[in-house]
Every structure is written in structure tokens, then in C-alpha cells.
Amino acid sequence: MRKTYTAPGIAVSFDPAICIHAARCVAGAPEVFDPKARPWIRPENAEAATIADVVRRCPTGALLYDLPGGPAEQPDADVTVTLSKNGPLYVRGRARVTDGSGEAFETGPRFALCRCGGSGNKPFCDGTHKTMGFEG
Numbered sequence: 001m002r003k004t005y006t007a008p009g010i011a012v013s014f015d016p017a018i019c020i021h022a023a024r025c026v027a028g029a030p031e032v033f034d035p036k037a038r039p040w041i042r043p044e045n046a047e048a049a050t051i052a053d054v055v056r057r058c059p060t061g062a063l064l065y066d067l068p069g070g071p072a073e074q075p076d077a078d079v080t081v082t083l084s085k086n087g088p089l090y091v092r093g094r095a096r097v098t099d100g101s102g103e104a105f106e107t108g109p110r111f112a113l114c115r116c117g118g119s120g121n122k123p124f125c126d127g128t129h130k131t132m133g134f135e136g
Helices: 024-028 048-055 128-132
Strands: 003-007 010-014 063-066 080-083 089-092 096-098 104-106 110-113
Touching: 010 048, 024 048, 048 063
Parallel strands: none
Antiparallel strands: 003 010, 010 063, 080 089, 089 110, 096 104
8 A cells, every 4th residue: 555755846655565675765865764763754854856866766666756746757768677686677667567367467667576486476576585595
């Protein structure tokens, strides 16, 4: 369930179901993204452009942004797939993914596909690779 945090000039939404705790948000803007604070996302602590730049680094799409009165976040024009060492396939761009049972998912702007086989959210990564010692 996606929750939205707003401040003048930006709204940041978060979906914990697809977050794999890559922590690029925390590294990029710790004054905004602080997992020890409540609420953990405080968009009033930085400029909207800075926050949007950091949110675009989220490899799973767990974080998205909207600039009220401005452009919404758009998927990359080209779909790219990046293999992460000992982790998921990171996909940027809008794509249609079909799982083994034939269920189709419309995705984007970013998402992570499971490679370890242990995800409880297949075909998407849920971070299980970290706890099972996946190497690949």
C-alpha cells in the first residue's frame, strides 16, 4: 500500500511491498529519508529538485515523486536491464512482465526482478537474496 508524503513543491510516495532496502535514498538525502525517524520521509527538509533526483535513484520504484503543477515522473524512453551482483535485475522504463502463471504486470518507471528464486513477491524482488546468501 503506497503512502504519500507532501511538502510544498513535491509529493513523495512509498510502497513498502516493493522496497528492497537498497538505501540509495538514505545515502542521497539523509535529511529527507531517515529510517529511524517517524515519519521516515520528510520532504520539507530539502528542495523538490534534489528530492526528485534522489527518488529517481530508487532501483525498485518503491519511491516515486510528483511535482504538483509540474511534470510527473516519467519512465525512461528506453527500457534498460542491469544485472546487480548477487542481487536482482534492475529494470528502468515501462515494460510488461508476465510471470510463470501467465499473469501480466504493467511496470515502470523502475522495478527489480528476482534472480534468487526466493522472493515472496515473484517475479519481483523482495530482498530475500540478502538473507539466503544468493550469489550470482
